[in-house]
Amino acid sequence: MAERSYLDWNATTPLRPEAGAALAGALALSGNPSSVHVEGRAARHAVELAREQVAALAGAQPGDVFFTSSGTEANMLALTPAIEVDGDKRPRTRLLISAVEHVSVRTGGRFPREAVEELPVGADGRLKLAALEAAVARFPRALVSLMLANNETGVIEPVADAAAIVHAADGLLHVDAVQAAGRIDCDMLALGADLLTLSAHKIGGLKGVGALIRRGEHIHLAEPLIRGGGQERGVRAGTENVAGIAAFGAAAVAARRTREAEAKRMLELRTRLEQGLREVLPPVVVFGAEAERLPNTTLFAAPGLKAETAVIAFDLEGIAVSSGAACSSGKVQPSHVLAAMGVATELRGAVRVSLGWETTDDDIARFQNAWRKLATTLSKGRRGIAA
Ligand code: PLP
Numbered sequence: 550m551a552e553r554s555y556l557d558w559n560a561t562t563p564l565r566p567e568a569g570a571a572l573a574g575a576l577a578l579s580g581n582p583s584s585v586h587v588e589g590r591a592a593r594h595a596v597e598l599a600r601e602q603v604a605a606l607a608g609a610q611p612g613d614v615f616f617t618s619s620g621t622e623a624n625m626l627a628l629t630p631a632i633e634v635d636g637d638k639r640p641r642t643r644l645l646i647s648a649v650e651h652v653s654v655r656t657g658g659r660f661p662r663e664a665v666e667e668l669p670v671g672a673d674g675r676l677k678l679a680a681l682e683a684a685v686a687r688f689p690r691a692l693v694s695l696m697l698a699n700n701e702t703g704v705i706e707p708v709a710d711a712a713a714i715v716h717a718a719d720g721l722l723h724v725d726a727v728q729a730a731g732r733i734d735c736d737m738l739a740l741g742a743d744l745l746t747l748s749a750h751k752i753g754g755l756k757g758v759g760a761l762i763r764r765g766e767h768i769h770l771a772e773p774l775i776r777g778g779g780q781e782r783g784v785r786a787g788t789e790n791v792a793g794i795a796a797f798g799a800a801a802v803a804a805r806r807t808r809e810a811e812a813k814r815m816l817e818l819r820t821r822l823e824q825g826l827r828e829v830l831p832p833v834v835v836f837g838a839e840a841e842r843l844p845n846t847t848l849f850a851a852p853g854l855k856a857e858t859a860v861i862a863f864d865l866e867g868i869a870v871s872s873g874a875a876c877s878s879g880k881v882q883p884s885h886v887l888a889a890m891g892v893a894t895e896l897r898g899a900v901r902v903s904l905g906w907e908t909t910d911d912d913i914a915r916f917q918n919a920w921r922k923l924a925t926t927l928s929k930g931r932r933g934i935a936a
Contacts, residue, residue, distance in 0.1 A: 550911045550915070551909075553868070553869065554915050554916060555869045555908075555912075556869060556902045556904060556908065556916060557870055557901075557902075557903060558904055558905035559728060559751070559903035561750045562750060562753050563753070563907065564754070565752075565800050565804075567753075567800065567802065568754050568755070568799045568800040569796070570799065571599075571796050572755070572796040572799075575791050575794075575796070578592045580592040582595075582596050582788070582791060592791045595794070596794050596795070597611070599795050599799075601798075602798035602799070602801045603801045604762065605805060606735060606801040607735050607745050607747065608737050608738055610765070613763045613764065613766070614760050614761075615762070615763075615781045616758065616759070616789060616794050617760060619756075619757060620653065620725070620727040620759040622774065623746040624651070624654050624694075625774055626773070626774050627761055627770075628654065628660060628694060629659040629660070629770075629772045630660060630664075632692065632768065633771050634721065634768055634769075635767050642664060642688070643660075643665075643688040643691040644692050645666050645684050645692070646665065646666070646667055647667070647669075647889075648670055648885070649676075649702075649885070649889050649890075650694065651700060659772070668684055670889050673704065673840040673890070674840055674889075675704060675705075676707060676711060678707060678711060678714060681715070685717075685718035688718075689720065690719045691718070694722075694725065695723075696728070697726040697728070697733070698728045698846075699728065699886060700727070700728045701836075702886060702890075703846025703903075704837035704840045704841070705733065705841045705843065708722075708724055708740050708741070708742070709739065709740055712740060723743065723744040724745045726740075726747060728751060729843065730751060730801075731753070731804030731807075732843045732844065732845060733808075733812070733843065733844075737762065738764070743768055744763050744768065745761070745762045746761055747759060753800040753803060753906075754800035754801075758794060758797045761784075773786065807906065812844045815844040815904050816844040818904055818912075819844060819845060819846075819904060821913050822904075823838075825913070825917035825920060826849055829920070830924060830928050831854070831924060831927055832852070834892075835847055835849045836849065836890065845905060846901070846903045848899050848902075849899060849902075850896040851927065852895070852896070854900070854927060856872035856899055859923060862923050863916075866915070867915065870900055870902050870903075871900075871903075872898065902916065
């Protein structure tokens with residue numbers, strides 16, 4: 550058995566071997582992809598190959614992929630009033646987002662705060678389509694940003710249905726597919742996405758690399774976040790992270806090749822994990838269980854369970870899990886996702902377990918043993934209080 554069980558794949562994934570190989574190859578490239586000499590052209594070739602590979606993961610054209618420094622930056626790049634479609638330069642005056650978006654979308658990008666409207670989700674974590682319909686009726690030509698799958702619960706949002714509603718009102722749809730990529734299909738056409746965000750480190754690439762993908766040349770990102778040397782066809786200046794981009798491309802190929810088989814395997818492991826959670830007291834709630842979810846994600850809570858304490862207890866047992874969203878400050882904050890789903894405050898201290906391609910039966914067994922121990926302590930504690 551491995552020494553530790555890493556069950557926090559929604560926070561980040563390890564580097565895939567294929568990505569590691571591409572990274573090593575690209576690190577040997579000394580040229581700047583904008584240079585015309587042999588060295589420059591070799592670096593350019595690595596970037597363009599990766600562009601094709603990343604485009605294929607989203608069913609897009611390579612020329613529609615813009616590399617960025619992260620999923621966060623791709624979201625920021627997308628969320629601007631200045632997106633032109635078919636040469637229409639009128640700015641978009643509203644940004645509509647769901648109440649469960651990642652913080653990088655919740656901040657509203659480059660829209661003024663008062664132009665951002667949050668749409669409710671149901672108790673299952675899915676966007677209320679009727680609310681979207683009403684909002685786009687009030688604000689035609691809105692930019693709408695929805696995640697394909699939620700990072701905390703794994704709940705899959707009704708993006709294709711939302712796209713039909715958005716497009717009927719002349720709106721534009723941005724989809725944050727950071728957590729969905731490599732786990733479920735992310736074909737932009739099938740989703741009806743006009744813009745789509747990916748992040749390399751969630752699919753086995755490096756941290757600090759992402760991409761914004763558009764549905765075609767008719768969509769023009771007229772307001773770059775970073776201006777300068779005209780790289781990425783003027784949309785994102787700065788010399789490209791050649792090695793990180795090459796690794797992203799290789800990770801995208803591997804993610805695409807293994808997706809279906811891995812999804813099946815994940816689902817089996819997760820089903821066992823959730824059975825284990827329910828076998829002992831206290832009673833466990835698995836959030837979003839009524840909705841379709843990513844096959845690798847479980848977010849759960851139990852009466853008396855403190856997320857911070859649980860994460861430390863699991864860590865001491867050799868298991869890495871997290872309490873809801875990974876948080877850069879290290880502070881545990883109440884989950885806006887669970888609040889939006891109407892979960893009672895005392896159950897909002899939830900623990901997220903997320904699996905990946907290296908997760909084994911042994912990892913699930915270790916988790917179940919640790920949970921049994923923790924649950925026993927909790928039940929004793931509860932009896933203690935009652936007495
Ligand atoms: N969107 C979602 C749904 C995420 O889960 C994350 C990261 O956790 C991001 C965006 C941001 O991606 P990155 O870490 O590459 O900035």
